[in-house]
Amino acid sequence: MGRTVAFGLTLVLYSAHAYAQQPPSTAKPAAPSTAKPATTTAPKAAASPAAKPAAATGTTFSATSANVGEPGNPVTIKMLSNTTVTANFVPQGSQGSGTILREFWNNVTGSTVASLTSNAAYPNSPTGSEQLTSLEGPTNVTDNYGSRIRGYIHPPISGAYTFWLASDDGGDLLLSTSDNPASATRIAFVDSWTSPREWTKLASQKSAAINLVAGQKYYIEVLHKEATGGDNVAVAWQGPGIALSVIAGNFLSPFVRPAGTNQTLTVAKTGTGTGTVTSAPTGINCGSTCSASFASGVSVTLTAAAASGSTFAGWTGACTGTGTCTVSMSAARSVTATFNTSGGGTPTPCSNPITFSGSTGNFNTTGAVCYRTAATINGWGCSSFDGRTVTVGGEARTCGQMPVTKSADGFTYFSATAGAFPWATIFTW
Ligand SMILES: [Ca+2]
Ligand SMILES: [Ca+2]
Numbered sequence: 436m437g438r439t440v441a442f443g444l445t446l447v448l449y450s451a452h453a454y455a456q457q458p459p460s461t462a463k464p465a466a467p468s469t470a471k472p473a474t475t476t477a478p479k480a481a482a483s484p485a486a487k488p489a490a491a492t493g494t495t496f497s498a499t500s501a502n503v504g505e506p507g508n509p510v511t512i513k514m515l516s517n518t519t520v521t522a523n524f525v526p527q528g529s530q531g532s533g534t535i536l537r538e539f540w541n542n543v544t545g546s547t548v549a550s551l552t553s554n555a556a557y558p559n560s561p562t563g564s565e566q567l568t569s570l571e572g573p574t575n576v577t578d579n580y581g582s583r584i585r586g587y588i589h590p591p592i593s594g595a596y597t598f599w600l601a602s603d604d605g606g607d608l609l610l611s612t613s614d615n616p617a618s619a620t621r622i623a624f625v626d627s628w629t630s631p632r633e634w635t636k637l638a639s640q641k642s643a644a645i646n647l648v649a650g651q652k653y654y655i656e657v658l659h660k661e662a663t664g665g666d667n668v669a670v671a672w673q674g675p676g677i678a679l680s681v682i683a684g685n686f687l688s689p690f691v692r693p694a695g696t697n698q699t700l701t702v703a704k705t706g707t708g709t710g711t712v713t714s715a716p717t718g719i720n721c722g723s724t725c726s727a728s729f730a731s732g733v734s735v736t737l738t739a740a741a742a743s744g745s746t747f748a749g750w751t752g753a754c755t756g757t758g759t760c761t762v763s764m765s766a767a768r769s770v771t772a773t774f775n776t777s778g779g780g781t782p783t784p785c786s787n788p789i790t791f792s793g794s795t796g797n798f799n800t801t802g803a804v805c806y807r808t809a810a811t812i813n814g815w816g817c818s819s820f821d822g823r824t825v826t827v828g829g830e831a832r833t834c835g836q837m838p839v840t841k842s843a844d845g846f847t848y849f850s851a852t853a854g855a856f857p858w859a860t861i862f863t864w
Contacts, residue, residue, distance in 0.1 A: 530589030530652075534566035536689040539582040546604035546662035547626070551581030558583065559716055559734060566689060570657070570682035571669035574631050578663045585656040586689040587614055588672075588682060590647040596674035598642040602659050603628035603667045610645065611654035616690075616732070619654055631667040632681065647674070652688065697728040698764040700735055703752075707831045708745025708774035713738050729764045736761045739772045748773040748838055775830065775838075782828025782842040785850035794862035802853050806861055807846040812839050815849075815863040823854030825861070 538561035543554045551557055562580075572582055588610075590596060600608040602625040611619040622642040629636045647653060659668040673679040702712045702725045711722050715736045718727030729735055737760040741747040747757060753768040754760030762768045785805035789795070798804045817825060817834035825832055827839045828848050841847050849861050 530591060530650075531587070531684060531686045532688040533684040534568055534689055535570060535584055535586035535655075535684070535687040536564060537567050537572055537582055537584045538564040539580055541577070541580045543581050543660075544579050544662065546628075546660060548581075548605050548607045548624075548658045548660050551583075551658060551660045554581070555736075557581070559736075567687075568684040570655075570671075570687060571632075572657075572659060572667065574667040575665055578661060578666070580666075581658070581660045582668065583656065583658055584668070584670075585616075585654070586687055587652040588647075588655050589652050589686050589688065590649055590674065591677075591686065592675040593647065593649045594675035595644040596647050596672050596677075597644050598623055599634040599671040599673075599679070600625055600640050600657070601629045601631060601633050601667065601669045601671075602657075603630070603665050604662050605660045606668055607658040608642070608670055609656040609658070610642070614652050614654050616654045616656070619656055628665070629667075630665075632669055632671070634671055634679070654690075698731050699726060699728050699767045700762065700764060701726045701767075701769045702737065703769065703771040704774060705771055705833075706745075706748055706773040706775045706836065708741060708748075708776045710739055710741040710745055710747055710772065710774040712770075712772050713740070731764060733764045734761055735764055735768075737770060737772075739774070741774050745774045745776055748775045773836070775832075775836075782830070782840045782848065784842050784844070784846065784848045785826075785829075788846070788848060790846070791861075793864070795860045797858040797860060798851070799857050801855065801857050803851065805848065805850050807848045808863055809846050810863060812847055812863045815839065815861065817851075817859070817861055819854075819856045819859040820851070821855045821859075823851045823859060825849060825851045 538558075540551060540554060540556050540560075541562040543551055543556070545551075556562075561583075567584065570584065570588075572584060598608060598610065600606050600623040604625075604627070606625045607621050608623040609619040610622045611617075622645065624639050625637060626639065627637070629640065634640060655670070657668060657670055669681050671679055671681050700714070700719065702719055702721045704710070704712070704721065704725070711720070712725070713720050713722075714727065715738070716729070716733070718729060718735075719725065719737065737750075737754070739747045739750075739760075749755070749757045750760045750770055750772060752770040753762045754770050760770060762770065784807070788805040788807040791806050791808055792810055795804075795806050814837065815835055817823070820834060825834060826849075828842055829850075830840075832839070839847050847863075851859065851861065
């Protein structure tokens with residue numbers, strides 16, 4: 436007679452919170468009949484009972500995991516020792532809402548994520564958007580585009596999760612420690628390309644194990660850039676009760692801009708001329724609407740347009756230079772646009788000028804004066820100017836207002852009107 440050895444099989448029902456609402460008896464039908472056939476007279480000490488739990492109403496059976504090899508349903512257990520099987524019942528659709536937002540930008544060249552994020556249309560002007568029903572974008576749709584998929588993952592069970600990114604071409608996978616996008620950090624990336632759902636080509640595709648808490652939602656973001664050839668992007672995960680698989684829609688919900696976090700952008704205009712400032716996205720048309728509220732974190736691009744007879748002299752405040760001005764609305768921002776009269780073009784010298792360099796010293800008169808300098812002027816100012824006004828090259832200026840323009844003879848001319856103090860000065864640097 437061969438030996439007869441019996442081992443016990445224990446079925447543990449491991450469920451997420453929604454399962455706990457179900458009567459326990461409804462979730463056990465598989466256990467009684469399958470837990471005992473290991474008591475056998477077979478010549479070998481092994482039997483292979485199949486455990487197939489049935490999901491309770493309102494739940495879906497996700498997977499079975501234990502020291503029994505690959506999870507699955509049914510799972511087959513070879514009874515070589517006492518064995519505990521854990522069955523995870525995941526509530527149907529009670530965490531995620533089933534979709535996640537995908538935005539895409541067409542006609543953007545380059546194979547790296549940076550070639551998307553440095554594009555002027557990113558992030559505020561996507562070509563289009565759609566809702567995905569899993570964390571996987573379309574495959575082989577076109578060339579020279581980028582995409583951003585973002586929203587939240589809803590882990591069904593607390594525990595350690597590992598993530599994988601597949602992407603063609605480059606891709607970044609970011610995950611936050613909460614639902615706050617500001618806390619998102621890159622956890623995996625592809626810096627060349629992979630085939631669709633190819634999870635093991637690059638070490639960088641795989642994240643570390645990350646502990647997530649059931650009932651919480653975590654901001655997740657995929658940045659993806661396709662140059663030419665094949666294109667795809669997808670994210671898989673593996674965690675308690677979840678075999679390595681593309682993240683399904685019932686664990687996802689689309690990005691929602693947090694309420695009450697708008698920031699105010701204020702535009703001021705100064706200078707001797709006139710013009711308008713407009714924004715993208717819309718909101719500022721200054722003009723008359725010189726202040727607007729934007730969602731926190733949005734990038735706003737301001738464009739200045741000088742009126743006829745004026746020139747745009749540049750930005751101060753949250754922007755510098757004379758090009759378009761882009762501000763990130765992570766806080767309230769203020770920008771000043773300077774428009775000056777263009778003065779018909781040629782700066783006009785004043786009469787009987789005194790040539791100086793650096794500083795005029797005291798005017799030594801309460802009367803009007805004319806000074807000039809051949810030096811390059813990076814900045815300038817006035818002292819003890821009470822009552823006086825100043826023009827530069829014949830154009831009205833407030834003290835220190837840039838730019839200033841040299842006349843044809845190579846000198847910059849400063850003309851001050853009469854004032855209260857003879858010790859007034861002009862200084863330049
Ligand atoms: Ca392509
Ligand atoms: Ca490609």
